[in-house]
Each structure stands twice: as C-alpha cells, then as structure tokens.
Amino acid sequence: MNSGEVFILMSTAAPVEAHAPGGISPSPIVNDFSIHVATVNGSGSQTANNVLMRSIFRMGVPVSGKNVFPSNIQGLPTWFTIRASKEGWIGHKRQVEILVAMNPETAREDVMEMPPGGVVLYDEPLRLSELRSDLTYYSVPFDKILLGVCPDAKLRRLVRNIIYDGVLAHLLGIDLDEMRAALYKQFGPKKKKAADLNWGAIVAGAEWARNNLVKRDGYRIERMTATAGKILLDGNLAAGLGAIFAGCTVFTWYPITPSSSLMEQTIDLLHRLRKDEEGRNTFAVVQAEDELAAIGMVIGAGWAGARAMTATAGPGISLMAEFIGLGYYAEVPAVVVDVQRVGPSTGLPTRTQQCDTLKNAVLSHGDTKHPVLFPGSPMECFTMMSDAFDLAEFAQTPVFVNTDLDLGMNNWMSDPFPYPETPINRGKVLSAEDLERLGGFARYADVDGDGVGYRTIPGTNHPAAGYFTRGSGHNEKAQYSEKPADYKRNVDRLARKWETIRARGLKPEISSRGGNRVGIICYGTSRYAAEESRAQLRDRHGLDTDYCRIRSYPFSVEVDEFIDAHDRVYVIDQNRDAQMLALMKMDYPADRIARLRSVRNYDGVPIDAVTITTAILEGEGR
Numbered sequence: 001m002n003s004g005e006v007f008i009l010m011s012t013a014a015p016v017e018a019h020a021p022g023g024i025s026p027s028p029i030v031n032d033f034s035i036h037v038a039t040v041n042g043s044g045s046q047t048a049n050n051v052l053m054r055s056i057f058r059m060g061v062p063v064s065g066k067n068v069f070p071s072n073i074q075g076l077p078t079w080f081t082i083r084a085s086k087e088g089w090i091g092h093k094r095q096v097e098i099l100v101a102m103n104p105e106t107a108r109e110d111v112m113e114m115p116p117g118g119v120v121l122y123d124e125p126l127r128l129s130e131l132r133s134d135l136t137y138y139s140v141p142f143d144k145i146l147l148g149v150c151p152d153a154k155l156r157r158l159v160r161n162i163i164y165d166g167v168l169a170h171l172l173g174i175d176l177d178e179m180r181a182a183l184y185k186q187f188g189p190k191k192k193k194a195a196d197l198n199w200g201a202i203v204a205g206a207e208w209a210r211n212n213l214v215k216r217d218g219y220r221i222e223r224m225t226a227t228a229g230k231i232l233l234d235g236n237l238a239a240g241l242g243a244i245f246a247g248c249t250v251f252t253w254y255p256i257t258p259s260s261s262l263m264e265q266t267i268d269l270l271h272r273l274r275k276d277e278e279g280r281n282t283f284a285v286v287q288a289e290d291e292l293a294a295i296g297m298v299i300g301a302g303w304a305g306a307r308a309m310t311a312t313a314g315p316g317i318s319l320m321a322e323f324i325g326l327g328y329y330a331e332v333p334a335v336v337v338d339v340q341r342v343g344p345s346t347g348l349p350t351r352t353q354q355c356d357t358l359k360n361a362v363l364s365h366g367d368t369k370h371p372v373l374f375p376g377s378p379m380e381c382f383t384m385m386s387d388a389f390d391l392a393e394f395a396q397t398p399v400f401v402n403t404d405l406d407l408g409m410n411n412w413m414s415d416p417f418p419y420p421e422t423p424i425n426r427g428k429v430l431s432a433e434d435l436e437r438l439g440g441f442a443r444y445a446d447v448d449g450d451g452v453g454y455r456t457i458p459g460t461n462h463p464a465a466g467y468f469t470r471g472s473g474h475n476e477k478a479q480y481s482e483k484p485a486d487y488k489r490n491v492d493r494l495a496r497k498w499e500t501i502r503a504r505g506l507k508p509e510i511s512s513r514g515g516n517r518v519g520i521i522c523y524g525t526s527r528y529a530a531e532e533s534r535a536q537l538r539d540r541h542g543l544d545t546d547y548c549r550i551r552s553y554p555f556s557v558e559v560d561e562f563i564d565a566h567d568r569v570y571v572i573d574q575n576r577d578a579q580m581l582a583l584m585k586m587d588y589p590a591d592r593i594a595r596l597r598s599v600r601n602y603d604g605v606p607i608d609a610v611t612i613t614t615a616i617l618e619g620e621g622r
Contacts, residue, residue, distance in 0.1 A: 026117070026218035029097070031061045031086035033219050035168070036096035038103045038110045039161055041070050041078040045102070047186060047198065048162040049080040053411060054182035055165075055174050056084050057232055060224035064090035065411040066606065071257065071349045077106045088226060090413055091528025092406075092606035098219060100164050101128060102142075111135070119217045121167060136217045138209075140167055145208050149201045159201045166205025171213065172221045176206060231414050235407035236311075238378035239337055240266030241417070242385030243309055244273055247424045248335070250301040250308035252286045252294040257349045258405040259311040259339040291316035295323040295336065302333040303469060305429075305457035307389050309335040314343045314356050317363065324398050325364030326471045328494075331444070331453065333392035333427075335385070336360075337401045339408040342604045351604025352405035354524055357579035360400040361553055367491060371501050372400045372553040376527040378414040380551075381407065386420055387506060387552075394427040395452060395501050404574070406606045407525045428454045432462040440464040443478040444490060451497025502554040510562060512546040518620065519566035521559075523550040523580060525606060526572040532609035533616070541617060550580070555587060563588075569595050570616050576602040 035052070039045035046067075053065045061084050070076035083093055095115050101107040101122040108131060111120055116134040129137040142163050149163075150156045169179055180199060187195035240262050243251070251270075253263040267285055274283045284301075288294040294310045301308035312320070317338055327334050340356050342348035360372050373388055375381045384401055392399040430441060435456070441464065444453045453476075456465040467478040475486040509527075511534075512519075522530040527549050537543040548562040548569075563569050571581045578598040585593050599615040601607035 026216075028220055029218045030220045030222050031084050031224060033084060033097040034093050034095070035082045035084075035098045035100065036110070037080045037082070037100040037164070038106050039078055039080075039100075040103050040105075041076050043102075043157060043161055045078065045080065045161045048165050049082065050411070051162065051179060051182045051186055051198075051202075052165050052168060052174075053082045054186070054232060055169070055179040056082065056221055057227050057230075057413070058178040058182055059175060059221055060227050061086065061221060062088045062090060062224075062226050062413055063232075064413060066092055066406070067410060068605070069350050077103050084221065086224065086226070089528070089532045089609075091525075091532055092608045094608045094610055098168075100168070101126060102161060102164070119219060121164060121171075138167070138171065138213055140164070140205075140208070145204050146201070149204045150197060155197065159197055162198050162201045163205035166202040166207070167209040167213075169202070170206045170209035171215055171217075172219060174221050175223075176203070227413065229416065231416055232411050233378055233414060234261070234409055234411055235375070235378050235381040235403050236262035236339065236409060237265045238381035238414070238417070239311070239375075239385055239401065239403065239408070241269055242382035243335075243337075243389075244269055245382075245420050246307065246386040246389045248307045248309050248385075248389065249274075249282065250284050250286075250298070250306045252288050252297040252301075252308070252310045254288050254291045254294050254312070254316065256291070256313045256316050258341055258409045259313050259316075259337065261409060262311045262337060262339060291319040292323065295320040295334070298334045298336070299323055299327050299332050302327070302392070303330075303458070305459075307333075307335075307393070307424075309337065309389075311337040311339065313339050313341050313349075314359075315346070317356055317360065321364045324370070325366065325368055327398040328364065328368045328370065329366075330469045330471050331396040331455075332398075332469070333389075333396055334398040335388045335392050335401065336398060337385075337403065340402060340404040342602075348604045350405070352525075352574070352606055353602060353604065354402070354404055354526070354574040355576075355579070355602075356402060357523075357573070357575065358577075358582050360402060361583055369498055369554070370398055370400055371395070371505070372402055373506065374402050374523040374551055374553075375407065376524050376549060376551070378407070378412050379417065382417045384506070384551075386422070390425050391501070391504065394425065394504070395497060396427065396455060397497075397501075402524065404525055428452055430454050430456050430460070430465070432460055432465070435460070435462040435464045438464075442476045443467040444474060444493070445476040446493050446496065449496070450500040451493050451495070452500060453493075498554060502556065505554060505556050506551040507556055508551055508558050508562070509549040510547065510558060512548075512562070512565070513544070516544045516546045517567040518543065518616070519546045519548060519562060519569040520572065520612075520616070521548045521550060521562070521569055521580070522572040524574075526574060529607045529609045529612055530572055533612035536609055536613045537616060541613075541622065543616070543620065543622070545616070553583060555584070560588075560592070563592050563595055566595060568597055568619065570597045570599050570612075570619065572607065572612060573598065573600045574602060574607050576600065 056063045066081045069078040098119045119136045121138045122128045124139045124141040298308040342351040342353045375384045388399045473482045475481040
C-alpha cells in the first residue's frame with residue numbers, strides 16, 4: 001500500500017526485550033500451539049480473530065477456531081482460541097500456549113490459567129508482567145499505535161483489536177501478504193474502505209513490533225502444504241448448502257442461538273442458487289411467530305409434497321414436541337436440524353453440548369421413536385442433509401439432524417463438498433397412473449412388509465388419490481377408529497418400520513485392527529477429541545484401542561458387533577446424563593450393556609483429548 005492510504009506509526013525507540021523466564025532462548029515450537037485471544041464482545045475482535053486464523057490456514061498449516069462468547073450483544077468477555085497443528089488435530093485443546101490479553105476484566109485470571117512457559121501479549125496499561133515469573137510477556141501500547149492509524153475516534157474501537165494481528169504476524173512469522181489476502185477476503189470488495197483502514201492497523205502493529213520487541217519465545221508458524229485444496233467454513237453454512245442441494249424448497253424458522261446463522265446464510269444462498277430462468281424464487285422461506293408454528297409449517301409442506309425443514313435449538317425442540325408426534329403418527333416427512341446448546345431452560349445459550357440426544361430420539365408423548373443423524377464435520381453437515389431428506393420421505397417420518405454449537409458456529413477445515421450425483425428419491429409415492437393400475441390404495445396398509453405404507457401427493461389427478469391424514473386413531477384405510485385391534489395393528493406396523501429404518505441407517509465409521517480389548521464409541525463433534533485421544537493412548541501409554549463413530553440412530557448391526565468384540569467400550573458423551581449410553585441401555589440386552597463405560601464432559605466447552613485419555617486410563621487402572 002502507498003503512504004497515502006493509511007497512517008502508520010513508526011517508532012524510533014530502541015528495541016526493548018520482552019520479559020521472559022529464565023533468560024535462556026527456548027527451543028523452536030513450530031506449527032503446534034494454540035493462541036487464546038481474550039477480548040470484549042462487540043469490539044471488532046471477530047474480524048481480527050478470523051483474519052489471524054485464515055492467515056495461518058493460507059500458510060498451509062491445519063487450523064481451527066473456537067469462539068466462546070457471551071449471550072448478550074456486547075460488553076461481556078469473549079474468548080477465541082486458534083489451534084495450529086502440524087499433525088492435523090483440529091479439536092479443542094485444553095492447554096493454550098499464547099494468550100492475547102485485551103480485556104481488563106479477565107486479564108489477570110486469564111494469565112493465572114496459563115501453563116508455565118507460555119506467552120502473554122497484553123495491552124500495556126494492564127501491567128500483567130508482575131503476576132508470574134514463568135511466562136514470557138510482550139507489552140504493546142495499542143492506543144498509541146492506534147492514534148497514528150485511525151484519526152476518527154468513533155472507529156478506533158472497531159480497529160483497535162486488529163493491531164494484535166500485526167504484532168503476532170511479526171512474532172510468529174506469519175506472512176503479511178497472506179494476512180492481507182485474508183483480510184480483504186473477509187471484508188469483500190464492497191467494504192474496501194473498511195478493509196484499507198484495518199490493513200493499516202495490521203501494518204502498524206507489525207512495524208511497531210519489528211522496531212520495539214525482541215522475540216524471546218520459540219513459537220513459530222512456518223509454511224506447510226497440509227491445507228492445499230481445503231476450505232474453512234462453519235457447520236451451519238454447510239448444512240444450509242446441503243439442504244439446498246438435497247432439493248429442499250420450504251424453509252421455516254424462528255430465530256434462536258445457535259441455529260439462526262444456519263437460516264440466515266441459507267437465505268443468502270437461496271437467492272443466489274434457487275431462481276428460475278425469469279429470476280423468480282423457486283423456494284419459500286418463512287420466519288414464523290414461534291417454533292411451534294415453524295414445525296407446523298414444515299409438517300404441512302411435507303404433507304403437500306415439498307421437501308421442508310426447520311432449524312432450531314433445544315428450547316425450540318421442546319416447543320415442537322406435539323407436532324413432531326403428529327408427524328410420526330400421521331406419517332409425514334419432515335427434517336429438523338437441532339444445533340444443540342447447553343440447557344436446561346435458557347441454560348448457557350452460547351455454549352455447546354450434545355444434550356438433546358435422548359430427547360430427540362423419543363420426542364413427543366406416547367410410543368414414539370425418531371431417526372437421528374449425527375454429523376461429525378462440515379462435510380457431513382452437507383452430505384447428511386440429503387440422507388435426512390431421503391430417509392424422511394422413504395420412511396414418511398420426521399428426521400432429526402443433531403449438530404451442536406461447536407460444529408455449527410465455529411470454523412472447521414474441510415475438503416470441498418462433492419456435487420450430489422444420486423437422484424432424489426421421494427419414496428413410496430403413487431402417481432395417477434399407479435392408482436389407475438391398482439384401482440386404489442390403503443394409506444396405512446403394510447403392503448411390502450417393511451412397515452411403510454404408500455402415499456399420494458395432494459393434487460394427484462385421480463379419484464382414488466384422496467385420504468384423511470389423521471393424528472387420531474385410524475385403521476389401514478385412514479378411517480377414524482378407536483378399536484383396540486386397529487390401534488395395536490397400526491403401532492405394531494410403526495415398530496416394523498423402525499426396524500426397516502435401522503437397516504437403512506448410516507453405517508458407523510469403524511477403525512479396528514482386531515484383538516484390542518478396549519473400544520471407544522463417539523458421535524458428532526466428539527470425534528476430533530476421540531481420534532486424538534486414541535493417538536495419545538497409543539503413543540504415550542502403550543494402549544491400543546478400537547474406534548466406532550455412530551452416525552445415526554437407530555443403531556445399526558455394526559455397532560452391536562463392535563461392542564460385542566470388546567471387553568470394555570467407553571462411550572463419549574457431551575452431556576451430564578450420558579444420553580447416548582442411555583439410548584443403548586434402552587435398546588440393548590444386559591450382557592451388552594455390561595461392557596459399556598461412560599466418559600462425559602458437560603461444562604459447555606468442547607470436549608478435549610486429554611479428558612478422554614485420562615478417563616480411559618483411570619478406567620483401565622493405569
């Protein structure tokens with residue numbers, strides 16, 4: 001950039017050594033550490049953190065970002081953790097090596113939680129170097145640097161934080177060209193003026209650090225090629241895109257954290273991807289008055305023949321229970337994406353858990369069971385939306401897709417998504433030609449022995465196409481009935497359908513060498529910590545384990561066989577009550593249940609590998 005675009009503060013002071021423990025130059029630690037940024041919500045830190053993360057990604061280093069933010073609009077503490085891992089581990093790591101302390105309210109506590117040998121970059125007025133002698137400190141006068149960058153006092157609050165990107169670029173060896181590319185991509189071409197201002201702050205931070213700081217830590221970012229061909233995105237965006245490519249045309253929702261961004265991003269995608277040749281919308285999006293209305297619209301659209309979905313979180317699921325029961329008993333296809341958060345009640349709305357696992361499987365009153373899919377990556381958020389719609393229409397039932405805040409709202413590295421090649425399958429839908437040939441049909445009759453009846457779409461031009469869709473008692477011909485025999489026959493057929501769903505479920509991901517006595521079962525985002533834990537157990541403790549990642553409920557026979565092949569199987573749950581284990585106890589005989597052990601994490605922070613490793617070692621008496 002030329003000097004006319006930004007104001008850059010150039011210091012003429014002699015470089016000052018950072019405070020460091022011991023006075024001995026540390027060994028290099030390259031591409032294997034976490035950066036923990038502590039700021040104030042609403043201060044523009046999200047831009048700075050995303051640019052920093054994407055800069056490392058652009059240098060070819062595997063990276064992930066975890067955002068812990070408050071549930072109010074602004075003013076409360078927020079933390080963003082960027083993990084760089086040359087080995088490709090992108091799950092949550094409990095220990096962080098570098099702290100950027102920008103929030104006076106939490107700074108001292110944040111410093112005290114650092115491991116010995118860590119690095120603290122802090123705002124100069126905080127005077128944090130006095131707290132501990134076993135850390136390396138870098139004091140940065142952010143406000144002084146900012147004066148030379150942003151003359152407009154109103155904008156300084158939003159530009160201030162990105163200065164630490166420049167300082168870290170110098171200290172860690174991040175290529176400023178990559179940081180510039182990440183910044184301008186973040187803002188886009190329509191916000192070039194704002195991007196220019198932020199770029200000036202980054203350059204000013206880097207220049208100040210170059211002239212004033214002596215590096216005394218070993219942490220470095222060096223170029224790799226491990227991210228070649230990869231993309232960075234959140235699971236909410238991936239799920240919305242997956243729904244569009246799955247043929248969904250009706251989207252209903254009521255805003256609720258952490259699912260709102262799924263629908264917001266999907267709306268943007270629909271306006272780009274779902275127009276006819278004359279520019280008219282080929283979709284319907286309805287922001288309902290509440291979650292009950294949203295699921296009611298989905299049930300109605302599914303009955304009418306559209307592929308329809310809603311996205312919500314735990315409190316919304318609670319409100320949807322009655323309509324979900326209608327969908328189950330009247331046998332209407334619907335897809336519900338549950339981006340889970342911490343409950344009960346309002347709970348911690350901006351923290352993550354897998355706490356709707358059991359609820360969604362049996363939601364509503366009476367004897368109900370619902371298929372649940374458990375995506376464990378943005379890729380599966382995309383592909384499982386097609387799986388969910390295909391299953392919902394084949395089985396004529398509501399299907400849940402259980403993600404969580406960690407997967408939905410955080411940034412993940414992924415391969416590009418494949419273009420769906422499999423044709424959309426609407427299931428057992430009778431056309432007018434079919435009805436003419438058959439002469440009629442019984443809506444709730446089990447013709448094929450799989451528990452799934454045939455249906456017609458409203459508007460099918462045949463006198464035999466009509467039937468009543470009943471949430472009350474009915475017989476095979478969809479006629480009202482309270483006869484005990486009719487009711488029992490109907491729910492027994494639904495039980496047969498459940499077994500058909502079991503056979504069509506998604507196969508688990510299994511890694512097994514054979515002969516290992518210990519197994520690990522996980523699901524959803526627990527996969528990342530579980531996979532890393534397996535490596536820790538093997539490499540550090542000499543304990544080989546086998547691995548099974550459940551991808552859908554009801555459980556397939558492969559899950560049964562995995563459990564039976566091991567003496568002990570540790571089931572990973574991110575909830576207090578071991579809900580996946582509880583589902584297994586509902587489904588499995590006592591001898592199989594006896595092999596199962598529980599590993600749980602439920603503090604609202606994503607589970608980490610050390611937690612799993614420690615629990616398994618304790619369980620194995622080590």
